[in-house]
Amino acid sequence: MAAETMRLLGAGARLNAIRILRTREQAIAHTATDFIWHSGEMLAPILVALRFGHIGPWPLAAVVFMLAYGAVVSSLLDAAGDSPWHLSQRIGRGQLDHYLVQPQPLWRIMLTEGFTPFDFWPVLTLGLVLMAWSVAQLHVTVSPGWLGLLGINLLASMAVQTAFLYSWGCLAFWAPRGAEEVSSAASGLIGKVSFPLDPVPRALRVVLISAVPSGLLSWLPSRALLHVAGAGPIDAWITPLAAIVLGALALFLFRLGLREYRRTGSRRYTDHGHRRR
Amino acid sequence: MVSEVVSHPGSDSTRHRLTRLLRAHLATTRVAAFGPLADGLWAVFSVALRFVRVLILLAIWPSLIPAGAVVSGYGLGTVLTYSLVAEVFSAQFNVRTPIAGALWNGAIATRFTWPMPLATQYAAEMIGDWALPMLLVSAPLLMLAPLLGVDPLPASATHLGLFVVSLVLAVTIGIAIDMACTVLIVRIDLGPWVLDAARAVVQAICSGAWVPIALLPFHLGALFTWLPFASTASAPLRIYTGTGDPAPLLALQAAWAIVLTVAVRAAWNSSREQVALYGG
Numbered sequence: 001m002a003a004e005t006m007r008l009l010g011a012g013a014r015l016n017a018i019r020i021l022r023t024r025e026q027a028i029a030h031t032a033t034d035f036i037w038h039s040g041e042m043l044a045p046i047l048v049a050l051r052f053g054h055i056g057p058w059p060l061a062a063v064v065f066m067l068a069y070g071a072v073v074s075s076l077l078d079a080a081g082d083s084p085w086h087l088s089q090r091i092g093r094g095q096l097d098h099y100l101v102q103p104q105p106l107w108r109i110m111l112t113e114g115f116t117p118f119d120f121w122p123v124l125t126l127g128l129v130l131m132a133w134s135v136a137q138l139h140v141t142v143s144p145g146w147l148g149l150l151g152i153n154l155l156a157s158m159a160v161q162t163a164f165l166y167s168w169g170c171l172a173f174w175a176p177r178g179a180e181e182v183s184s185a186a187s188g189l190i191g192k193v194s195f196p197l198d199p200v201p202r203a204l205r206v207v208l209i210s211a212v213p214s215g216l217l218s219w220l221p222s223r224a225l226l227h228v229a230g231a232g233p234i235d236a237w238i239t240p241l242a243a244i245v246l247g248a249l250a251l252f253l254f255r256l257g258l259r260e261y262r263r264t265g266s267r268r269y270t271d272h273g274h275r276r277r
Numbered sequence: 278m279v280s281e282v283v284s285h286p287g288s289d290s291t292r293h294r295l296t297r298l299l300r301a302h303l304a305t306t307r308v309a310a311f312g313p314l315a316d317g318l319w320a321v322f323s324v325a326l327r328f329v330r331v332l333i334l335l336a337i338w339p340s341l342i343p344a345g346a347v348v349s350g351y352g353l354g355t356v357l358t359y360s361l362v363a364e365v366f367s368a369q370f371n372v373r374t375p376i377a378g379a380l381w382n383g384a385i386a387t388r389f390t391w392p393m394p395l396a397t398q399y400a401a402e403m404i405g406d407w408a409l410p411m412l413l414v415s416a417p418l419l420m421l422a423p424l425l426g427v428d429p430l431p432a433s434a435t436h437l438g439l440f441v442v443s444l445v446l447a448v449t450i451g452i453a454i455d456m457a458c459t460v461l462i463v464r465i466d467l468g469p470w471v472l473d474a475a476r477a478v479v480q481a482i483c484s485g486a487w488v489p490i491a492l493l494p495f496h497l498g499a500l501f502t503w504l505p506f507a508s509t510a511s512a513p514l515r516i517y518t519g520t521g522d523p524a525p526l527l528a529l530q531a532a533w534a535i536v537l538t539v540a541v542r543a544a545w546n547s548s549r550e551q552v553a554l555y556g557g
Contacts, residue, residue, distance in 0.1 A: 026468075029468070201336060
């Protein structure tokens with residue numbers, strides 16, 4: 001099972017490399033674009049923090065860590081594939097059938113589809129370098145335990161975003177036309193936060209770490225890892241816990257949706273293959 | 278637009294043609310206004326996102342500028358008004374017509390056959406796209422402002438009048454910049470998202486739509502004020518909040534509007550034959 005998954009991931013990596021080598025100019029343009037986009041997103045809050053020296057209880061280096069953490073999470077997610085961003089389209093357009101006819105289990109197709117490890121390394125590198133710089137600036141004691149906690153939180157943040165997108169994308173099982181674009185709408189909603197959320201009113205903060213968990217993608221894990229004022233002793237485990245809960249919810253909804261799909265099939269095509277509008 | 282009408286074959290008088298052209302633009306705007314509702318109420322997601330964004334920004338400022346303090350000409354009340362109005366008019370301060378995307382996916386092919394100039398038909402569509410967000414976000418934000426602890430009123434009635442003039446100039450400059458990007462896409466065969474990335478960075482930092490440029494470090498604001506991007510957002514916002522002298526700001530906006538419109542029109546006329554379509 002693992003060998004087949006690795007084989008498919010390897011195939012994705014090979015195709016990614018071939019595309020880059022055959023379309024060098026475009027590949028460079030796309031990679032540069034991604035880098036400019038992410039670094040630009042980080043630059044504006046950093047400039048504000050530079051001007052004022054802090055944002056709430058967060059010193060400049062901590063703000064940089066938070067933004068770099070978010071960049072690492074999003075670049076790893078981008079490299080892992082784009083199926084969470086397109087789930088509702090796949091269902092709504094009847095393309096789930098394309099998955100179901102493949103001689104692979106559905107989970108493996110979704111896990112390996114769109115794996116492009118070589119497209120996003122500049123952003124990943126930038127994120128890792130900035131994280132290392134800010135950790136040094138803040139004199140954080142980097143122990144194996146701390147690195148382990150960092151890794152767990154990074155994985156958990158990725159899982160939170162994936163589970164959130166899957167949960168919303170499942171709506172398309174019941175409303176294939178109306179909810180066809182719900183995945184991309186949901187991805188807009190859970191966008192990265194640019195500022196530490198400490199000064200934000202408590203009610204909004206609760207929303208941002210539960211119903212729309214943007215705060216779990218960088219702010220809360222960073223606050224816990226850096227022990228910024230206001231961080232509680234269990235904060236470092238909130239994101240992993242949320243990942244488990246949201247992951248279970250997404251799995252439940254997906255299985256429920258698949259049961260519905262087994263009953264109804266794709267409602268977007270007639271028997272003659274024409275799209276029904 | 279007028280030159281294109283005059284050169285258009287037909288026997289109707291110019292006045293009738295202009296009336297028909299105006300009707301065509303209004304119809305385009307109307308269709309675009311209702312477009313987001315075609316897929317149901319999912320458009321509400323982006324609305325919610327904008328509320329969250331402005332609430333976060335309004336909460337951040339008091340932690341940076343204490344009440345009573347003035348930083349680079351901005352007191353807390355002024356910067357809160359600035360941020361709120363920036364969000365209310367965010368679409369107008371960051372003009373994006375659908376032309377670049379249409380160029381890339383091929384949809385522009387049929388648009389060349391429409392009896393309307395290309396730039397204005399996409400501008401009409403963009404204005405239609407503004408309707409729903411204005412209704413669902415901008416208007417409620419202005420009404421809820423006192424509850425959020427923000428005074429939404431302009432510095433004076435005169436400033437409000439000048440703001441409207443400045444806003445029109447800002448949108449004009451925005452459309453010119455958007456068309457300039459389209460020309461670049463055509464001439465160097467770039468995907469629109471490549472330029473979008475650079476534009477997003479410029480918009481976030483140089484335009485002042487997100488943070489007043491006077492509050493940027495290293496005196497960057499003094500440089501950015503002279504760039505056309507500042508004329509698309511910072512100028513009208515400074516006029517509204519009374520943090521800038523309206524006369525030079527409007528003069529600079531008018532200069533950029535004229536220069537960019539003339540330059541982009543010439544560039545497009547010499548580039549339109551190079552349009553290549555990939556979509557379908």
